[in-house]
Each structure stands twice: as C-alpha cells, then as structure tokens.
Amino acid sequence: MQVEQQILDAGAEIVWVLEQDSFLQPGTAEGCRDFLDGAGSTLGWCVGDSETQPMPGTFDNSPFSVGRGFDIIVPRQTMAIAFTTNHGTPGGNENISGEELLAEIIAVIEGLDP
DSSP, rough: OOOHHHHHHHTTOOOOEBBBBBTTOOOOHHHHHHHHHHHHHHOOOEGGEEEEESSSSTTTTSTTTTSEEEEEEEOTTTSSOEEEEEESTTTOOOOHHHHHHHHHHHHHTTOOOO
16 A cells, blocks of 8 residues: 555555445444455554544534545644545545545645744
8 A cells, every 4th residue: 555655654644434334334443444454454543433422423424425435634733624525436526546635635735834
C-alpha cells in the first residue's frame, strides 16, 4: 500500500471507518481491522461506526456519506474540514484515486501557515 505510506509521509493520518460489514451488519473497529488486514493494509486507525459515541451511526448519517464512503482532510492546525470527497457505487460520487487524494493532502498542507 504505497499510497498509504505516502499519505503518512506527507504528514496526514489515515482513519478508516467501517459503516457496515459485508453481511450488512453494523461496523465495528475489529471488523474494520479484519477487512484491512485481508486487503493487505497495515496503516491507519480503525473505527466502527456502530461504536461511535454518543450516537452510533455518526459517519453513516453524516452529510458526507453519499451511499458508501467519503474522505475528509482536517488539518490539526485549524481543526476545520479543508477538503471532502465521496466514493462508492451510487451515482454522483467522485471516486477519486489514492494518488488524487494524496495530491489534495499535499495541497492542503502546503496552504497552511508555517
């Protein structure tokens, strides 16, 4: 997972959120890690949307989730959402690549005050 390492090297963190598993059961952090392990990914943090507090389903119910998933960039310096995109099979999703996301991360980081 070369792009994942490049994202980390750029100064970002990766947080994977599992909204549902392949059996359409509520996502857990353990299920997220199992999925990523199976996909060969060892980088990033895992969150299960059924375990979010104070309300389970926080990510799935967010305006960023259009059918399946989303990526957001939140610089620690500002704690404001600087970029968002969505991906998945429903129409209207941008479905950017990891390389395109990396370019957005770099652009956000370069735009921050030193």
